[in-house]
Amino acid sequence: MKAIQISQFGSNEALTYTELPEPELNPGQVLIKNKAAGVNPIDWKTCSGGGAAPFIGDLPFVPGWEFAGTVAKVADDVADFKEGDEVFGFINFPERAGCFAEYVAVPADQISLRPHDLPVEAAGGLGLAGLTAWQALFDKGQLQASQKVVILAAAGGVGHLAVQLAKWMGARVVATASSENHEFLRELGADQVIDYRTENITDHVDNVDLVIDGVGGEVGIDALRCVKPGGTLVTLPSVTKDEVIAAGKQMKVNVEPIRVEPNAEQLDRLAGLAADRKLQLQLAQTFPLENIGEAFDASRTGKVKGKLVLTI
Ligand SMILES: NC(=O)c1ccc[n+]([C@@H]2O[C@H](COP(=O)([O-])OP(=O)(O)OC[C@H]3O[C@@H](n4cnc5c(N)ncnc54)[C@H](OP(=O)(O)O)[C@@H]3O)[C@@H](O)[C@H]2O)c1
Structure with a gap:
């Protein structure tokens, strides 16, 4: 089968x-024809x-944690x-999953049936960002109806799904x-939409129940000032989480770091919302599998509107 592989980090x-x-x-x-x-x-x-990288083990390594495809084979248990089911999922994270390949062996308890009218490219990009948005809003953030939530980096992969779920x-x-x-x-x-390049959210919003921080660092720290006493900020980028947590302690705001987890029940909920047209995945761009480098470059710009997806 064709696959993307790395033999050294770089x-x-x-x-x-x-x-x-x-x-x-x-x-x-189950074995997936991806x-x-x-x-x-x-x-x-x-x-x-x-x-x-610390969870990957010995190289070489086939990257990729989410997929959409057809069940080609099923283990006896x-x-x-x-065979023939159309499925999608987000698997094994943070350990290796191998989704940037023509075939993937996936845990049956981490996948979901793909609704007929959810295009396969959209389903291939839904798992990781959709589950992150769900777990940040509802598990970590405990968001309730009629509460106020700020979503930073709202046009990105996680953000645009979080807006719809909220x-x-x-x-x-x-x-x-x-x-x-x-x-x-x-x-x-x-x-309400705020241009972070020309305006400071703290001039426009206060007393919010929850912030979903898709940016981290100084941007996340600044947003702590919008949160009401007893409110929560969920910070997504793990590399800056410690500094945001420390600032939250000083300002008496509850800061929750997150590591998204595979969850088939929540995937089923996302699939149901997509089937009901209550959740749509914006495809920023698709690339053939072999053009992975272009897709990585596009992601590195930090300007993606929705999701980037490799087609196989
Ligand atoms: N901890 C976890 O489990 C977990 C899970 C998923 C993602 N993450 C992390 O969360 C972050 C977001 O992920 P993603 O997949 O949504 O990323 P993404 O799709 O690459 O986000 C791109 C978006 O970021 C926006 N952006 C960049 N700088 C901004 C700023 N200062 N303020 C507001 N928006 C800004 C851009 O908006 P404009 O184009 O409008 O400027 C763009 O739409 C990443 O760091 C990712 O690694 C963590």
Whole structure:
């Protein structure tokens, strides 16, 4: 099968498009004929030796944690899926998953059926960002209807899904993005949109129940001033979480770091919302698998509107 592999951590030159044996099927797994795989900042961070690199084990390594494709084979002990099922998922994180490949062996308890009218490319990009948005808003953030939530980096992979999920919950949503993305975010349901390049959110918003911080560092720390006493800021970038937590302690704001986890029940909920047209995934751009370097470069710009997806 064709796959992307790295033999040493490094920049794009470390990525090779190569021929590998199909993965073996172990108990509890299904083999996927893969059609689409989302690209996330964690992919290039990990391939550069940061991100989840400490969890990867010995190289070589096939990156990629999310996929959408067709079930090609099922282990004897798996009853929930059958050959030919169209499925998608986010698997094994932060350990290796191998989704940037034509075939992937995936744990049957971390995947979900793909709704018929959810395009395969969109499903391939939904797992990681969708589960991050869900777990940040509802597990860590405990968001309730009629509460007010600020979403930083709202036009990105996690942010644009978080805006829609927060609206579905009945919250009031304030989003930050460059002005060219404001109309997009209003269409997704944002009640108020702030251009972070020309305005400071603390001049416009206060007393919010929850902040979803998709930027981290000084931006996350600054946003602590919007949070009401007893409120929460969930900070996504792990590399700056300690400084945001320390600042939160000083300001008496609860700061929650997060590491997104595979969760089939929550994937089912996301799939249901997508089928009901309550959640849509914005495809920023698709790339053939072999053009992984271009996809990583696009992600590194920090300007992605929605999700980048590799097609296989
Ligand atoms: N801890 C976890 O489990 C976890 C899970 C998922 C993601 N993450 C992390 O969370 C972060 C966001 O992930 P993502 O996939 O959503 O990234 P992404 O898709 O690459 O985000 C791109 C967006 O960031 C926006 N942006 C950049 N700087 C900004 C700023 N100062 N203020 C507001 N928006 C800004 C851009 O908005 P404009 O184009 O409008 O300027 C762009 O739309 C990344 O650091 C990622 O590694 C962590």
